[in-house]
Amino acid sequence: MxxxxxxxxxxxxxxxxxxxxxxxxxxxxxxxxxxxxxxxxxxxxxxxxxxxxxxxxxxxxxxxxxxxxxxxxxxxxxxxxxxxxxxxxxxxxxxxxxxxxxxxxxxxxxxxxxxxxxxxxxxxxxxxxxxxxxxxxxxxxxxxxxxxxxxxxxxxxxxxxxxxxxxxxxxxxxxxxxxxxxxxxDAPGFIVNRILVTMVNEAIRLVEQGVASPKQVDTAMKLGTGVPVGPLKLLDLVGLDTHLRVCEHLYEKLGEPQFAPPELLKRLVKEGKTGRKAGEGFYSYR
Ligand SMILES: NC(=O)c1ccc[n+]([C@@H]2O[C@H](COP(=O)([O-])OP(=O)(O)OC[C@H]3O[C@@H](n4cnc5c(N)ncnc54)[C@H](O)[C@@H]3O)[C@@H](O)[C@H]2O)c1
Structure with missing residues (x-):
């Protein structure tokens, strides 16, 4: 047609x-x-x-x-x-x-x-x-x-x-x-998430380990790799709860540590800070 x-x-x-x-x-x-x-x-x-x-x-x-x-x-x-x-x-x-x-x-x-x-x-x-x-x-x-x-x-x-x-x-x-x-x-994470999820998880771990703030991580990735939006701003748009479920499914299927959901992600979801849709995630939208 x-x-x-x-x-x-x-x-x-x-x-x-x-x-x-x-x-x-x-x-x-x-x-x-x-x-x-x-x-x-x-x-x-x-x-x-x-x-x-x-x-x-x-x-x-x-x-x-x-x-x-x-x-x-x-x-x-x-x-x-x-x-x-x-x-x-x-x-x-x-x-x-x-x-x-x-x-x-x-x-x-x-x-x-x-x-x-x-x-x-x-x-x-x-x-x-x-x-x-x-x-x-x-x-x-x-x-x-x-x-x-x-x-x-x-x-x-x-x-x-x-x-x-x-x-x-x-x-x-x-x-x-x-x-x-x-x-x-058909394969876990298809193409984009198989690559993107590991990048976003590393961005969360950098904040968790006190290496840099969300803004510093996003600025570095934007200016250093040319992506239009940094990984943590993107995560707020996707929804931290959705990302957490995706990590859990990919970790279950692939078993590789980079897909394991970071502790900071789990804590923010528990606190209801699921990103833009909730008014707060790694950034505040209130
Ligand atoms: N958020 C993203 O960036 C993104 C990108 C691509 C694909 N997806 C996928 O799209 C799907 C939806 O994600 P989202 O981000 O829109 O989630 P969301 O939380 O914004 O919306 C979830 C929807 O599911 C409905 N729902 C929840 N529990 C239900 C139940 N028990 N029975 C019937 N309906 C129920 C809600 O009413 C709502 O309409 C997921 O499979 C997600 O993996 C999300």
Whole structure:
């Protein structure tokens, strides 16, 4: 299907409306897709829908006509059955295996048999989730980056049971969103997190060991390596709780010490300092 046909025919479901689900909704709607966004409670919609609407309007890299269509057709719901209308559902729930498995099992009961399921997990094995979903051939990983409305990369994660036509459809969707897919085989952390998590953990350890402050670490990395944002500022954007879960999953699978979550990370999460979304992490946003 060409991008115009895809836009007209494909209804996309977005499950979860936190940091990633809300941004992904804005990115899809701005590209002209009809989006049905589901979340288990209204609260997130009340907090985030005005921001999502602003984000859709402001994405000038998409034609006005696409943005208007996406805005007009955007639907938010707490009723899981509404996702039955979507033929492509991207899941963005908390990084917890049991929560995701339970969601896909329920979705599988009510979705159209041809519907494709994708997970935005950062660290859980795609093949395991695919098997648990009850439709492995129509299940894959689509790993977006934060903030989705600005980041161009999408890691498209295949596994041995995946139907090739589903892979083609998923890469076409990513391209119709104006993004670049990189297809890879299922492996812990995929490409980017396998490298990034170790860098972020070392940045946390430098602060933990009193070598430098968060600002000094970020300034050094920005000016010394040319990254646009330092690792600890980035961590605040990602969410310290999400990063902690990713470290735990990668450490469990790979067993290498660089993936073990640093003590300072665990302490900050326990104190509720989960980053920008909480108003405080390595920096204060109050
Ligand atoms: N934050 C990032 O930078 C980033 C980047 C790429 C991928 N991801 C992945 O995206 C997914 C979501 O991460 P996030 O940062 O948006 O998290 P978040 O904490 O901002 O949002 C979590 C979402 O899960 C929902 N949720 C929590 N518990 C639930 C339950 N028991 N049942 C149903 N829904 C539940 C919440 O309502 C919310 O919509 C995770 O798998 C994460 O690994 C995150």
């Amino acid at each position: 060409n991008p115009e046909e895809l836009r007209k025919k494909l209804v996309v479901g977005v499950a979860g409306f936190g940091t990633m689900g809300s941004e992904l909704t804005a990115a899809l709607a701005a590209a002209g897709f009809r989006v049905i966004a589901w979340n288990r409670s209204e609260e997130r919609f009340e907090k985030l829908v005005p921001r999502v609407r602003r984000l859709i309007s402001r994405q000038q890299n998409h034609p006005e006509e696409h943005r208007q269509r996406g805005l007009k057709l955007l639907e938010t719901t707490t009723n899981l059955e509404r996702l039955a209308e979507a033929r492509f559902v991207v899941e963005n729930l908390v990084e917890d295996r049991a929560v995701k498995v339970d969601f896909f099992k329920k979705l599988n009961q009510l979705a159209h048999p041809d519907a494709v399921f994708a997970t935005n997990t950062s660290s859980l094995p795609i093949a395991e989730l695919a098997e648990a979903s009850g439709r492995p051939g129509r299940f894959l990983g689509l790993h977006f980056f934060n903030p989705v409305t600005r980041m161009e990369l999408v890691e498209v994660v295949r596994h041995p049971g995946l139907d090739e036509s589903v892979l083609t459809m998923a890469t076409s969707l990513v391209e119709a969103m104006g993004k670049t897919p990189v297809v890879l085989n």
